[in-house]
Amino acid sequence: MCGCSQRRRASIFTRQPDGNGPGEIFFQAHGITPIDPQALPQPVLRSVPRDQHPISRKDISPNALRVLYRLREAGFGAYLVGGAVRDLLLGMHPKDFDVATDATPEQVKQLFRNCRLIGRRFRLAHVVYGREIIEVATFRANVDDGSGDREVEDGRLVRDNVYGTIEDDAVRRDFTCNALYYAIEDFSVRDYTGGYEDVLARKMRLIGDPETRYREDPVRMLRAVRLAAKLGFSIDPPTAEPIPRLAGLLAEAAPARLFEEMLKLFLSGHAVASFEGLERHGLLGALMPETAAALRSNRSGALRRMVLKGLAGTDARVAADEPVSPAFLFALLLWPAYCRALAGLQAQGMPVEEAQRRAADRVTLHQVQTIALPKRFSLPMQEIWLLQSRFSTRQRKRVFRLLAHPRFRAAYDFLALRLAASDSHAADVEFWREAQQSSGDALAASLDASAASGEDADLDGAPRRRRRRRRRGATASE
Known part of the structure; x- marks a missing residue:
């Protein structure tokens, strides 16, 4: 499927049976949960210039490019982010194109008449082009500024509208391969966590201490297996080692969320590899x-x-x-x-x-x-x-x-x-x-x-x- 084809949007932004709203579902889908800022690695920027990577604008949705250019022309930073950048580096054709920016959701809405804001817990902008939706998220900070715009309940981030920098945003993501940014200003790829090398090596690696990150969100163990199956990646040994020991933590996850993860594991075209990955890492018995x-x-x-x-x-x-x-x-x-x-x-x-x-x-x-x-x-x-x-x-x-x-x-x-x-x-x-x-x-x-x-x-x-x-x-x- 061509990268500019109409977007088939999953139902992750609708209210789920366990009561999760759009904000929390966004965190789950993108692997973002609250972590101790002092436990985060220090971001180190590596900028990969256009002549050293294979990403071309012709492989990016024209509507995503419209969003990126308009944000840039208005004086904001604008980046294609996450799985789309990873897949483009691998020569794949992404179905979804997400944008990260330093513009607030309200500023994004002022720029686009076809924009709607969703979520009170996690404010996002959806720029709508027919059936295609370009999701625009504002960089989030790693610390609470005391404004009341960040709330944590039982270790889960249920509200987060404290904005930060691109460096903050990068180290909060789950895997290094998902923390890459394509800059429309000079067509470079910005890497703050070593994800560029990991993509080239076809390796899944968690950002930060693996055991700590799994305890924050046990479903990350399933995401590691699913993405490795989808991409044909190996899981980095330090990232894989805690999984069998911590598999029992999945009992703490909401059953409705695990149902959604099961559908992603087995209905995305990589069911055999996903099943074998669950067996290999001791997760089948937990599910x-x-x-x-x-x-x-x-x-x-x-x-x-x-x-x-x-x-x-x-x-x-x-x-x-x-x-x-x-x-x-x-x-x-x-x-x-x-x-x-x-x-x-x-x-x-x-x-x-x-x-x-x-x-x-x-x-x-x-x-x-x-x-x-x-x-x-x-x-x-x-x-x-x-x-x-x-x-x-x-x-x-x-x-x-x-x-x-x-x-x-x-x-x-x-x-x-x-x-x-x-x-x-x-x-x-x-x-x-x-x-x-x-x-x-x-x-x-x-x-x-x-x-x-x-x-x-x-x-x-x-x-x-x-x-x-x-x-x-x-x-x-x-």
Whole structure:
């Protein structure tokens, strides 16, 4: 996608289920949280001139350039900042272009008629060009000036409208690769934290002491894994070392925020690399403890193969610009936990159908305590699981009822995916594939013929052994 294409703005500026407003969501998205100013590294400016870096204005959104030039002409500093600069240095095409400036939000609004100010906790300017939004943020200071414009609650920065310098702004960011500034005045790249060299070395490195920064905001551990997966970066050893030790701190994060992070991890086109990164750095158990336990106990590795195959399919769909359902994603990620719970309930002698419902409810209930999975996704997820046992039916009425089920296609795709773990479902996959391709009359005739002959048959005529119906009150041994 071209860098000047219309911006697909994520919903990080809408109010979230845990009550976070635009200001706090901005901090989370950009890795900005309160830190001890004395613990910050001293910024050291390195200016990379235009002839020594690959960024060209033709790769920058024309609307972002308009904002940069107008700010500059009005006498303000104006810089393209963050992920856009990083991606341009890597030869990638950013979808979002953010601007940092020393102009206050009110001054920005005076310059642009198409500007609106958002957020009371963290005042931002949005300059709107049709469907594209250029976000303009004012440099924030590292210290409280006593004006009351900075508030910290329980270690979280919930209001910050104390303005500072570009040096202050740079050292407050999370990773060095996100603390780069492209100056429109001379087309240089300004680097205050060593991020330019880190981008060239394809390395993720935290600004400041890693353990301190993770304790300030544990979700930074997920951001490290996600960005490393997206960019193909390695995580600097001092940045990676505390992650397994501090993984338990994710329990302190808001479940709604962790849900948003899960979508970023797995629906951005790098799901396989993200999953492997979570495993490698000890974070999978903190996010999905029952899935992690089930994968450890599955010695054959069949469940892990299935998960990885499903995530590879998700990446392929994202690359092809095809939709991916979060319900299907979580059905895949929590399937190992469901299988383990189901086996445990059946081992206790619980009837199959009741065990299936209990296992689905149990896994969902336990998981939402960590990740706030909305019901609009958890209920379809459970339907996908519970429909799996119905694919063995060949009774005419039940076959047509299942084909008409609104969740049939997702459940069938899930059944096909299960072949990565075991080929025992191959006959069912083939039967339902043929059933979808056959006309209703042809399917009915085939099912009637198999019923009349006393056998269940595949659509290609291959006989299937008919199961004897158990008498009421009969025991399993009978």
